[in-house]
Amino acid sequence: MSMRVFSVLSLVASFILAPPAHAQGESYGAIDSVVVGAFAHEVASDEEGGLDANLELRMRPLFGHDWAVKVLPTVGGTVNLKGDTDTAYLGATARYRLNRSFFVEGFFGLALHDADTPSDADGLDLGCELLFREGAGVGYQRGKHAMSLYISHASHGDILCDEDENDGMTSVGLRYGYHF
Numbered sequence: 001m002s003m004r005v006f007s008v009l010s011l012v013a014s015f016i017l018a019p020p021a022h023a024q025g026e027s028y029g030a031i032d033s034v035v036v037g038a039f040a041h042e043v044a045s046d047e048e049g050g051l052d053a054n055l056e057l058r059m060r061p062l063f064g065h066d067w068a069v070k071v072l073p074t075v076g077g078t079v080n081l082k083g084d085t086d087t088a089y090l091g092a093t094a095r096y097r098l099n100r101s102f103f104v105e106g107f108f109g110l111a112l113h114d115a116d117t118p119s120d121a122d123g124l125d126l127g128c129e130l131l132f133r134e135g136a137g138v139g140y141q142r143g144k145h146a147m148s149l150y151i152s153h154a155s156h157g158d159i160l161c162d163e164d165e166n167d168g169m170t171s172v173g174l175r176y177g178y179h180f
Contacts, residue, residue: 029180032058032072037150037175041080044170047124050082052171058093070095074107078171085115085124085169087154089133101142107135111154113169124169126154128161137175146177 039052056076064071072095077088091109098104111133115126131154139148155168 030059031180032060033177033179035175035177037173039078039152039171039173041082041084041171042124042169043172045167047167048084050080050084052078052080052173054078054173054175068096074109085113087111087113087133091133101140103139103141105137105139107133107152109133113154124167125165126167126169127156127165130160131155132157132160141179144179146179148175148177150175
């Protein structure tokens with residue numbers, strides 16, 4: 001799945017990064033930022049572990065350009081470097097600037113993963129392939145560069161499938177973002 005995740009992200013990026021015509025002084029292109037990171041994988045249990053590589057593309061807001069909270073359509077993925085669970089996700093990131101340099105952000109969306117399903121679970125038992133994914137971070141931005149501490153969680157929340165098992169998956173890490 002890791003190759004599929006990065007192939008899809010590369011394809012999406014190639015279509016989005018081409019800048020359209022724009023007025024002088026306006027932002028252009030559909031990408032707001034590219035975020036890369038490293039997470040400690042599944043910190044809530046010892047069933048899986050290792051390091052996750054994270055890549056995320058955030059598009060410019062579709063509406064509310066002058067709002068205090070920016071809502072950015074987001075697509076991303078994580079690849080576990082130990083061979084445990086990988087994910088691909090899609091949703092929205094809400095970013096709020098506390099001042100010129102510091103920000104907080106939250107994410108909500110859906111994720112697909114490649115862990116075993118309940119009938120043959122080896123490691124985490126996530127119940128079903130489609131999960132909710134939530135995340136939260138706090139960070140510092142200077143110019144086009146940002147660093148943040150981030151936590152993410154994925155589970156079906158006893159809503160997306162009828163499975164009793166719902167181990168969930170929680171990861172914590174650092175991320176670097178480049179803002180266009």
